Amino acid sequence: MQIYSAEQLRLWDKYTIEHEPVSSIDLMERAASQCMQWLDENRYLVHSFTVFCGKGNNGGDGLAIARMLSAKKCAVVVYILEFGHKGTEDFQINLARLHKTDVEIRFIQTRDNFREIPANDIVIDALFGCGLNRPLDGLTAELIDAINNSGNEIIAIDLPSGLYVDKSSVGNKVIRASVTLSFQCYKLAFLVAENAALVGSVHILDIGLDKRYPLTIENNLELVGHQLAAHIYRPRKEFAHKGDFGHALLIAGALGKMGAALLAAKACLRSGIGLLTCHIPACGYTAMQTAIPEAMVELDNEEKINSATAVDLSNYDVIGIGPGIGKDPATKKMLREIFGRWISPMVIDADALNIIGEEKALLNDIPPYSILTPHPKEFERIFGPAANDFERLQSAIENATKYQCVIVLKGHFTFVAEPGGKGTFNSTGNAGMAKGGSGDVLTGMITALVGQGYSAADAAVFGVYLHGLAADIAAADQSLEAMLPSDLVESIGRAYRKVSRGS
Numbered sequence: 201m202q203i204y205s206a207e208q209l210r211l212w213d214k215y216t217i218e219h220e221p222v223s224s225i226d227l228m229e230r231a232a233s234q235c236m237q238w239l240d241e242n243r244y245l246v247h248s249f250t251v252f253c254g255k256g257n258n259g260g261d262g263l264a265i266a267r268m269l270s271a272k273k274c275a276v277v278v279y280i281l282e283f284g285h286k287g288t289e290d291f292q293i294n295l296a297r298l299h300k301t302d303v304e305i306r307f308i309q310t311r312d313n314f315r316e317i318p319a320n321d322i323v324i325d326a327l328f329g330c331g332l333n334r335p336l337d338g339l340t341a342e343l344i345d346a347i348n349n350s351g352n353e354i355i356a357i358d359l360p361s362g363l364y365v366d367k368s369s370v371g372n373k374v375i376r377a378s379v380t381l382s383f384q385c386y387k388l389a390f391l392v393a394e395n396a397a398l399v400g401s402v403h404i405l406d407i408g409l410d411k412r413y414p415l416t417i418e419n420n421l422e423l424v425g426h427q428l429a430a431h432i433y434r435p436r437k438e439f440a441h442k443g444d445f446g447h448a449l450l451i452a453g454a455l456g457k458m459g460a461a462l463l464a465a466k467a468c469l470r471s472g473i474g475l476l477t478c479h480i481p482a483c484g485y486t487a488m489q490t491a492i493p494e495a496m497v498e499l500d501n502e503e504k505i506n507s508a509t510a511v512d513l514s515n516y517d518v519i520g521i522g523p524g525i526g527k528d529p530a531t532k533k534m535l536r537e538i539f540g541r542w543i544s545p546m547v548i549d550a551d552a553l554n555i556i557g558e559e560k561a562l563l564n565d566i567p568p569y570s571i572l573t574p575h576p577k578e579f580e581r582i583f584g585p586a587a588n589d590f591e592r593l594q595s596a597i598e599n600a601t602k603y604q605c606v607i608v609l610k611g612h613f614t615f616v617a618e619p620g621g622k623g624t625f626n627s628t629g630n631a632g633m634a635k636g637g638s639g640d641v642l643t644g645m646i647t648a649l650v651g652q653g654y655s656a657a658d659a660a661v662f663g664v665y666l667h668g669l670a671a672d673i674a675a676a677d678q679s680l681e682a683m684l685p686s687d688l689v690e691s692i693g694r695a696y697r698k699v700s701r702g703s
Contacts, residue, residue: 202414203388203421203625206330206365211417212384216410225290227407228257232264234405235357235381240272244355248275250317251324252347254361255280255287261357262326263294270301281327281340282307311339314346323347323354325375327361330387336362341373348376356380360398365389368588374398384409386423391613391625392589420597423613423625424665426699432662433699434654436472445474446517446651450495450644451538453524454531455504458484460524460550460640463685465495467644468520470692471666473651477516479508508534513541520647522552523640532559539565545656549573549643557581563603569619569656571646573608573639597621606656608646610639614664618657626661628668632675637685642667645692670695 204212217224239245251266253259259280269276278298286292298305307313317323325347328336336344344362347354354377359365362374366388378400382390389395390402422428437444448468453461458480465478465488477496478488482503489497500506507530513519519542525531532555539562546567548556553574556562560582566572574582576592583599586592592609596617600607609615614626645667649659670691674683677691 201385201423201425202419203386203391203423204419205388206333208417208419209330209365209387212409212413215413215416216408219410219412224257225293228260228290228294229264231383231405231407232261232268234383234407235261235265236268236272238381238403238405239269239355244322245269245272245274247320247322248318249277249324250321250352251276251278252327252343252361253278253280253291254327255282255285255291256329256331257288257290258326258329258331258358258361259287260291260294261329262324263291263298265324265326265357266303267294267298267301270303276303277321278303278305279313280305280307281343282309308339308343311342314343317347317350317352319352321352323350323352325354325356325361325377327375329358329361330365332362332364335372337373344373344375353378354400356399358382359387359389363389363395363398366590368394368590369398370394370588376400379403381405383407386625388421388590391423391615392593393611394589396612420622421625422623423627424661425627429662429665429669430699432654432658433696434652435700442474445472446648446653447475447477447515448473448647448651449477449479449511449513449516449519450523450647451479451506451508451511451519451521451525451534452640453478453480453484453488454506454526454528455481455483457524457526458487459637462487462491463637463640463689464520464523464644464647465492466686467641467689467692468648468651469494469644470689471645471648471663473648479506479511481505502530506531506534509537511538513538518544518647518651519546520549520643521546522549523643525551527551527555527558531555536562536565539567542567545569545571545650547571547573547643547647547650549639553578553582566603566605568604569606571606571608571650571656571660573610573642573646575610575639579607579609593617593623597623606660608642608660608664610642614668616657616660616664618660622657624661626664626668628665629671630668630675630680632678632680632683633668633671633685633688635683635685638667638671638688641685641688666692666695666699669698673698 356377
């Protein structure tokens with residue numbers, strides 16, 4: 201699913217009106233009907249409603265919804281924010297239609313026109329939609345505060361009023377919706393953590409916008425779903441052997457952190473690598489050989505840390521490095537030395553990223569098309585702080601191009617930035633992954649995919665999708681609270697089956 205700017209969304213409506221063809225008022229009716237269907241299916245029609253409308257097309261949606269609610273015998277009161285000018289043409293048409301019903305219409309011209317919202321009413325927010333380009337102030341801001349402070353459940357139409365589609369709204373007055381009913385596709389605003397408390401539960405409603413429009417434009421942002429993941433996936437051939445699926449070197453672990461190495465190693469094997477060698481400190485030998493007999497072990501000269509300066513790298517197709525290695529001076533030296541000797545993509549995570557954050561010159565030595573997998577704090581240690589989530593996304597895109605690497609910026613909708621400016625959000629995963637070790641699992645999975653011959657970008661995008669899908673399966677078995685990263689590893693096989701079977 202493509203992610204569009206506010207202007208592209210406006211043009212998609214325009215394209216549909218011109219090429220379907222369909223009138224704009226009928227397209228608005230289609231959108232309102234989809235909202236009504238959702239409200240009906242989710243058993244909201246037993247409630248009464250208070251609908252707040254601006255005088256743009258988002259307000260027109262609200263008026264159409266109010267008319268349809270009234271036709272279903274729901275009690276409805278409509279408030280229209282009034283500044284003395286006429287509304288858009290479609291707003292005025294829907295206002296005339298609403299006047300033919302028994303719906304009570306009230307106009308808000310001053311603070312004195314505010315009335316207390318009945319306690320059990322569902323609030324429909326149709327004040328402002330995707331076209332908003334400035335912060336709300338004055339009477340409008342006061343109205344936003346009054347709605348937010350009412351304690352009523354709020355359902356926003358298209359997106360919460362006051363929220364920008366494709367830039368940060370931090371500091372703005374914005375409706376805090378419980379539910380957002382949006383049209384046709386995800387908006388960038390729904391995919392960033394800073395807006396989570398504003399958009400609530402997001403539901404995308406198909407209003408039949410012309411599917412030819414996406415073919416007419418270039419777009420660099422996408423939300424990965426099953427279709428794209430299945431397209432990337434490369435099924436095994438019947439006559440394959442272990443040599444066809446790569447030999448990975450995983451450099452991981454230190455005293456007290458061998459669990460990270462074990463999780464990454466098992467995830468790597470579960471994700472399909474042909475051969476796996478783990479370079480670990482001597483203290484981890486028994487744990488690794490006992491817990492994961494399928495992995496080969498190469499011991500570091502050090503007992504408690506990873507120094508790996510004398511490792512022969514010639515036998516490997518990919519290196520994964522970082523889980524649990526710590527930041528000992530000898531470990532830092534190891535990282536510098538490996539960067540100098542390895543020229544193929546590698547997967548860099550955890551303490552390897554923290555070392556780069558302390559020695560930023562190492563960024564220039566990262567092998568081309570390597571995959572960095574930072575969480576936001578690790579990202580900021582390396583690339584500097586960001587004022588908001590949108591700025592951080594832009595920084596990821598710019599730095600992926602600057603350093604010719606793939607950056608996996610971990611989060612609820614993990615963002616993969618590729619050299620050249622393409623960015624991909626992930627659609628799988630859940631809050632049960634918020635436990636130490638989940639990132640180590642991802643490192644192992646992406647390492648396995650690179651080792652099997654996936655491109656760096658495809659390995660990152662597919663690895664993140666598969667990782668989240670395995671977590672969704674694990675959460676269904678264990679609950680969000682109880683699931684462990686090791687449960688996630690054990691669910692990788694079922695995730696693969698879901699991708700391969702198309703369900």
